[in-house]
Amino acid sequence: MSKSKLAKPAFLLLAALLLILSVSACGNKSKSDELTAVKFSEVIRSIFYAPHYVAMSQGFFKAQGLNVDMNTAQGSDKGAAALIAGTADISLIGPETTIYVYNQKGGKTLKVFHQLTSKDGSFLLSREKLDNFKWSDLEGKTVIGWRPGSSPQMVLNSTLTKEKTSGVNVVTNIASTAMAGAFASGQGDFIQLFEPVASTLVKEGKAYYAASLGDTFGAYPETSYVATSDYIKAHQDVIRKFSNAVAEGTKWLNSASDDDIVKALKPYFDATPDDIILQSVQNYKKQGTWSTDPELTQEQFDTLQNVLVENGVLKAEDKVTKMDAVVDMSFVGNIGKSD
Template sequence: MRMRKTACLLLSAVLLSLAAGCGSAPSAVQSNAKPAAASEGKKEEALKTVKFSEVIRSIFYAPHYIAMQKGFFKEEGLNVDMNTAQGSDKGAAALIAGVADISLVGPETAIYIYNQKGDKTLKIFHQLTMKDGSFLLSRTKSDAFKWSDLEGKSVIGWRPGSAPQMVLNNKLLQEKVNKVDVVTNIASPAMAGAFTSGKGDYIQVFEPIASSLEKEGKAFYVTSVGQAFGPFPETSYVATSDFIKKNPETIQKFVNAVSKGTKWLNTASPDEIAAALMPFFEGTPKDIIIQSIDRYKKQDTWPAVPELNAEQFEALQKVLIDNGVLKPDQKVADLNAVVDMSFVKNIGKGK
């Protein structure tokens, strides 16, 4: 269950292979649709374009899509040019290579880059989610799931060093569950297809894929990994220190827009939310989107104050150490070395 290769090596390999873009085309469920959001009083030519890389396409990141669809970015004077990286390592590599201005990735990537002592460092400036976003599904129905049920079974999981992989591994360690074959070499867009073709006894997936597999009768819901594990700062907005220093107004506007998206999400009706999200998930039925949002809301996924504090940062580094991707002597002692929450603290204080 322990990683034999560090996440730093994984990230270095991605940096070497990165060319003009930062990801492959998303799957049908993870469509890379970019709807044009309407915003009165803003001329298109006056908007500043921000090159943005999301880790995967998932309803887990609903506040961001809502900010795009409802025109909140444009209200702030920004045009978001979005790309799906298919991995935090690729999203971080895109920042280092300069093909992305802002990435939505696991905050651990900022720690990995910091410890490489390179020319560039990353800083986390907005904490979008505070739970793991994955759900465990089974090939057979189980009325009373216990974590010990996984012993001797195989689980299609996420790549080594990724946040959902480490959270699942830590949960198995907590529950003292051994002899679980967690498959970590299947690319995220291919995971559902691998499961439906017969591979694995369980699968760990995000929404709306989890609900889609259920509706199709190809899997049965077992548990929310995020709810079972508890609070965890899984996904953050990150940029290079240089970009933040040179573009503080852009970062503030970006944070303001996403915060508007979160606020709208918490007050809108299920039908309104589904309508706003459907352009980003072409082919996904409305009821699946509504169920996905409901699940994420029930586990308190999106914090009212999107701040990564010292306690959460410590919890993050403990998970990294427990999973063998960070040595104890590599812990980042100074939160401010990789975190800048000043923009979050300025939300609502004017543009």
């Protein structure tokens, strides 16, 4: 038999294999192309938002057909600006931003569609160990706090009012990324921090836990998923799927093993030791941070507006009287339901 006759079947077999590989590659590409891109902005990077990172690492967003591109805004004001400018589709920010934007009567309005956290996520740390901390211990002391008008700053201020504590010097002009460094270098007697930075300072022996602002102040809708009214109207399916994925992340976090939780969060906190990641999650679980019902209720909304008025960033006459002007809980009400 000639060499050409022997080579022909081998050539046909090779061609068939190449065709299969080509079809397979095309199939994978089209499946990837089916994912809807979502530009997402988080206010800061914190384990306070663990359910979101779980939804990303465990593939809950992709299972819903979404490809979430995440960046960190470093402030609710910046996250809200990104929505208005169109550089973000969805932002995880303080719900008070929706009220501010609404009262500006501009061309766009923002709406909360999913309430992620139901407590403040900051912890008060002291430079010296205090066995029985009392809020009166802050009198005459300096606290490194958050920027004016931010949720943690307002919650601290309202807590001081609630606890009838006066004469406290709260520093509010240090960037959030520089706060821990400033305290470690000797500035301030106390500091207000989120996890995992709080647990990191404690582990390093540079600070001691004094109090949980979440436990002390009580229920407070600190961080919400927000989008423009226009985006929500035009992309209802995206909002529904996004809300479903986050809810799945919260559910998973409440039942997963310690090892699995650390593995899920590690990609977003690669410089944080495993024990600190776990300690941070446990601290937030202990205070009931992540509700399995991510609804922003009327009672929570009223609490929010009362805090804004108490802190002088909202006039009483400028309160939003109809919550649905800045809140849309219809997607939360349909979590888990099929099309």
